[in-house]
Amino acid sequence: MTNLDGKKRLVIVGNGMAGINTVEHILKLSPQMYQITVFGSEPYPNYNRIQLSYVLEKSKSIEEIILNDRDWYDAHGIELYTGTQVTAIDTGSKTVQASNGMVVAYDRLVIATGSRPFMLPVPGVDKQGIVGFRDIADCEQMLHAADLYRKAAVIGGGLLGLEAAKGLLKLGMDVTVVHLFKELMERQLDPVASHMLQAELESQGLKFATGKQTAEFLGDERVSGIRFADGTELEAEFVVMAAGIKPNIELAQSAGLAVNRGILVDDYMRTSAPDVYAVGECNEHRGISYGLVAPLFEQGAVLAKHLCDIETSPYEGSVVSTQLKISGVDVFSAGEFMDNEDLAVVRMHDDWRRIYKKVLMRGGRIVGGILVGDGREASRLQQWIRTGAVMTEAIHTAIVGQGAPDTENTVADLADEEIVCGCNGVSKKRIVDAITENGLTTVDEIKSTTSACRSCGGCRPVIEQILQYVLGDQYDSAAAKKETICSCTSLSRDEVVREIKEKGLITSQEVRYALEWNNKEGCSKCRPALNYYLGMIWPAEHVDERDSRFVNERMHANIQKDGTFGVVPRMYGGVTTPEDLRLIADIAVKYNVKMVKVTGGQRLDLLGIKKEDLPNIWRDLGMPSGYAYAKALRTVKTCVGSQFCRFGTKDSITMGVLIEKRFERLDMPAKFKMAVNGCPRNCAESSTKDIGIVGNEGAWEIYVGGNGGIKARLAELLCKVKTDEELLEIIAAFIQYYRETGKYLERTSDWIERIGLPKVMDVVVNDLDSRYALVERIELALSQVQEPWNEILDNQNLREKMFDDVRISTTQS
Numbered sequence: 001m002t003n004l005d006g007k008k009r010l011v012i013v014g015n016g017m018a019g020i021n022t023v024e025h026i027l028k029l030s031p032q033m034y035q036i037t038v039f040g041s042e043p044y045p046n047y048n049r050i051q052l053s054y055v056l057e058k059s060k061s062i063e064e065i066i067l068n069d070r071d072w073y074d075a076h077g078i079e080l081y082t083g084t085q086v087t088a089i090d091t092g093s094k095t096v097q098a099s100n101g102m103v104v105a106y107d108r109l110v111i112a113t114g115s116r117p118f119m120l121p122v123p124g125v126d127k128q129g130i131v132g133f134r135d136i137a138d139c140e141q142m143l144h145a146a147d148l149y150r151k152a153a154v155i156g157g158g159l160l161g162l163e164a165a166k167g168l169l170k171l172g173m174d175v176t177v178v179h180l181f182k183e184l185m186e187r188q189l190d191p192v193a194s195h196m197l198q199a200e201l202e203s204q205g206l207k208f209a210t211g212k213q214t215a216e217f218l219g220d221e222r223v224s225g226i227r228f229a230d231g232t233e234l235e236a237e238f239v240v241m242a243a244g245i246k247p248n249i250e251l252a253q254s255a256g257l258a259v260n261r262g263i264l265v266d267d268y269m270r271t272s273a274p275d276v277y278a279v280g281e282c283n284e285h286r287g288i289s290y291g292l293v294a295p296l297f298e299q300g301a302v303l304a305k306h307l308c309d310i311e312t313s314p315y316e317g318s319v320v321s322t323q324l325k326i327s328g329v330d331v332f333s334a335g336e337f338m339d340n341e342d343l344a345v346v347r348m349h350d351d352w353r354r355i356y357k358k359v360l361m362r363g364g365r366i367v368g369g370i371l372v373g374d375g376r377e378a379s380r381l382q383q384w385i386r387t388g389a390v391m392t393e394a395i396h397t398a399i400v401g402q403g404a405p406d407t408e409n410t411v412a413d414l415a416d417e418e419i420v421c422g423c424n425g426v427s428k429k430r431i432v433d434a435i436t437e438n439g440l441t442t443v444d445e446i447k448s449t450t451s452a453c454r455s456c457g458g459c460r461p462v463i464e465q466i467l468q469y470v471l472g473d474q475y476d477s478a479a480a481k482k483e484t485i486c487s488c489t490s491l492s493r494d495e496v497v498r499e500i501k502e503k504g505l506i507t508s509q510e511v512r513y514a515l516e517w518n519n520k521e522g523c524s525k526c527r528p529a530l531n532y533y534l535g536m537i538w539p540a541e542h543v544d545e546r547d548s549r550f551v552n553e554r555m556h557a558n559i560q561k562d563g564t565f566g567v568v569p570r571m572y573g574g575v576t577t578p579e580d581l582r583l584i585a586d587i588a589v590k591y592n593v594k595m596v597k598v599t600g601g602q603r604l605d606l607l608g609i610k611k612e613d614l615p616n617i618w619r620d621l622g623m624p625s626g627y628a629y630a631k632a633l634r635t636v637k638t639c640v641g642s643q644f645c646r647f648g649t650k651d652s653i654t655m656g657v658l659i660e661k662r663f664e665r666l667d668m669p670a671k672f673k674m675a676v677n678g679c680p681r682n683c684a685e686s687s688t689k690d691i692g693i694v695g696n697e698g699a700w701e702i703y704v705g706g707n708g709g710i711k712a713r714l715a716e717l718l719c720k721v722k723t724d725e726e727l728l729e730i731i732a733a734f735i736q737y738y739r740e741t742g743k744y745l746e747r748t749s750d751w752i753e754r755i756g757l758p759k760v761m762d763v764v765v766n767d768l769d770s771r772y773a774l775v776e777r778i779e780l781a782l783s784q785v786q787e788p789w790n791e792i793l794d795n796q797n798l799r800e801k802m803f804d805d806v807r808i809s810t811t812q813s
Contacts, residue, residue: 007035010307011096011106013086013251015040017049018280018296019112020068021424024451025304027076033308037079037104039086039096042135045070048454050293052139053326056167062136063487063523067454089255091273108275108307111263113248115281115291117241120155124217130239133164145238146171148562153177153226153236155214157184159322161242162201166326168240169205176207176234178214178226180243188322188333192349193356193372200329200354209234247282247289262289267314269303279303285317292320297424321382323375332378335368335385336360343367346391348400357400364390369399379462383418411465420466421452421459431463435470443467444484485744486526488512488519493743497533506541508534508548522548529744532631535667536739539781552629555802556788557614560607564594567606567617568626570664573638573656573676574602580623587620599628601635601673615799618789625789627664631745633672636660637685641678641695648678650695655724656684659693662728663735665785666778669742669751672735687715690748691731696720700727704734704760705752713749716757719765733764733771736778 010026012019015038023036040046046068054060073080081098088097095105117132119125129149131141145152146168154165157179169175177184183194198208213229217239226234247262258264258272262284269277269285280296281289290296295318305312321334337360339345346359355373359366359381365388369381377399384395414420416429434440434449443463447453453460468475485493496515505511508530512520522530531548552558557565569584584604588596594608603626609617618625627634636659639645641652656676675684676693686692688708692715694701699722706715718734721727737760742751752760763770792799 005035008033008107009105010034010036010108010110011104012036012038012110012112013089013096014110014112014114014280014282015042015044015046015080015082016112016114016280017046017067017293018114018300019110020046021297022110022112022279022300022304022307023078024068025301026308029304029310030308031076034108035077035079037106038073038081039084039098040080040082041085042137043083044136045073045080045082047136049135052133052136053163053167055136055139056142056164057170058143061486061523061525064525066487086251089251089276091255091257091276094275106275109277110269110303110307111252111271111276111278111282112280113251113282115245115247115289118244118246119241120214120243122214122216124219124223127217127219127223128221129219129223129237130217130241132241133160134245142168142238142240143171146173149237150174151176151235152238152240153234154240154242155179155226156242156244157181157208157210158187158242158244159185159324161240162324163326164240164242165206166201166204173238174207175205176209176236177201178212178234179208179210180213182211184208184210185322185324185331185333188337189331189370189372190338190358193331193333193337193358193370196354196356196372197324197329197331201326204329245281245291247284249282252278252282260284267302267316268306269299269315277303277307285315288317290318290320292322294318295320319382319386321378321385323378330371330373330375332371332375332381333369334378334382335366336362337368337370346396346400359391359399361391366391366395376461379420379459380414380418383414386419411462411469420462421450421454424451424454426450426452428466431466432470435467441467441471441475485529486523488517488523488526489515491515493529493533496530497537500533500537506534506538507543508545532667532669532744536781539784553631555611555614556625556629556792557609558629562608564608564610565614566628567609567614567621568599568603568628569621569623570626570660571603572660573636573653575638575653575657576604583621587617590620591617599635600637601628602637603628603635612803615793615803619793624664624787630667631670631672632666632668633660633663633674635673637673637675637689639677639679639681639683641676645678647681648695649698650678650700652676652678652684652693652695655693655700655727658724659728659731663731663782665787666735666739666782668735668739669744670747672748688712689715691715691734693727693731698722700724702727702730702734705748705757707747707749716752718757718761729771729775730764732778733774734760736774736781737764739778739781740774 012023045066048065048067051060051065055062055065085099086096087099095103097103117134131138150173152168152173152175154161155178157177161177165175165177183191184198185194214226215229216227217223218225218227223236223239225236249259249263252263253259263271263278263282265271265278265283265285269279271278279299281291298318299315302312302315319335324331342362344361348357358370360368366384368385371378414428418428420426420428420431430450431446431452434446438449440446440449443453443460446463453463483492484490485496499515500511503514505514508527511530512522527548528550531545534542535544546554557567560566588606591609591613593606597605597607599605636656638652638656642648642650643653659674672690674691675686675689677684677686678695680694680696686694686703688706692703692706699720701720702718703715704718707713738748738751
């Protein structure tokens, strides 16, 4: 059966990573052989399921994890039907029937229906608030739940469960991981590594209930808790099921194909029916159904060659490896990992550095290993396991070597055929050839050309080393690490800013059209960023694009999980008066405020305010906004200082109030916090602020780049000054330099690490001409700022527009 143009008809049931990876291989091997039709049950084009945890923690948007957009399908002549399920396969007539009524004939059919979360068969599992974590819809439910509920439980202490738990934790939920076994990731880690992992995750805020068997889900229509087999209970308003997967075999089973746990396939992915194949998590090969991406891609590569009538070696199974994608947690496992009588073990355990390395050998050949806390040798260890390398002194030293860690480029030792990207099967030679033949200089270019680093991203450090190794003196580390501001453009932050200045672009729309944005409307990531950059570059000319701001900044109040708002009036330096306290109390009673909370920034937060009451509360308060919602100066925390404290050597309160009044309301790349201490006792916690000021021996010490949040960082000493005037001048120059060079949403803690403290010292402290120019530019920007609450109160049209309808964005950071 062929089309008029001579092409055979290939139908792919499933638009996930396994099926579309197979299609990608076919398009490279024999692009004119097939007319391809793809059915996907989700409403999206092909996306990277591995990176759902990044969407959950809001470090990436849905658009950023799309692997092949709709234009890609169109460009290759692929018929794509999203939101459409195949409901039946007729292997006799060689047709498939879809939920939209279509009947499509095939010459060859590939089933790539994937898997679904295993839902524990216990009472109450069908209650509201219990979800799996397998697709974007699950992710969206979890994001929504984090806005409404506090206590979450994740059932399953494996790879996916831990990533889901950390994502919910980052969203502000109180998360407990429930696991049947005593050790986490028991299928990949030994007890030592598992306990180290649990201790690290506990230090980050996760809770664990290990050795617990779920017996029942409590609650009426909605889940309220979990009862365990031992009779104990756990409160839970939301439950994520991550206790394993079940291959989706129902479609194949109803068509009469042989199935077991998965759809049974041979070494070429052939099922029991002629011209019908199964690839990915839905199949079962030699008794194994794989749930990791690398084996699925290896299957796809073999299947594509077979479908293109190209001779190929059979698929004989995979050596699986696991790498945890949790920020700050470095865990890798591959091959065999548990001690056994027939295995020799090389082991290094360093509690002080929190490093554990273990390599297992059978007959002197490496068959498995674990790395915790230091995964730099993960790619080489995986290759040694795959090839059954013999343990040598060099390998032993590389894994558990003595002395300081070797920071030199080690890719020269990698053989050409060694796999760098296990997910996509990309070798070192393929990457080297792509660099030399195509003049590639960045990881993103290598990703586009070879697909290396396209899935989990764990091989990125090795690819950067290969770039440095191949390019030598021509290697530009900054260019190699180029990061575009979003998927709408190939331009980096610095390139966009430069183009705005050179072309005199004033509005976001001008930027998107003049710089040829792929998506002319922009996305939730670039719209607020462009609005900030334009305001920073043209403070007098640019008109703030309110619709481009996050909901908190649009409403000038913090949205809460129940849809109400929090209002924080400004209290300069944390100082207030009895009259202001009485006023705040009266207003809290008048508007039925649910809670009055003293914040960490020495202010009062009025919580639980209705949207329609916000303007009236602002008017009754008659106080300036505390900017608790903004990418701007939040607070300047102060100690009592020399006014009252017997240890105080400097007047920290007066200085704190002066700084706060001078720099309030100024837009910055991210939220900005300051503190002023009157002595080195650090009562105002200057060491964890973006700028921390300490009075010491008649002078002021200025510390910068601190952060007390998720990524804690101690501030570093920038300089020491004697006069108040110079203190204010250097603060102004520092803030403006950060405004001009920081990426949108980049805290000073990350900015300092990227720019380097010596560079900041040179520009802000040592180079007086540069310092004065920065101060001049910040003064111009400060002359344009307005008090936001008054601006809305004085503008009836704006007030009606903002408070008649509020569209809440889920991309708030």
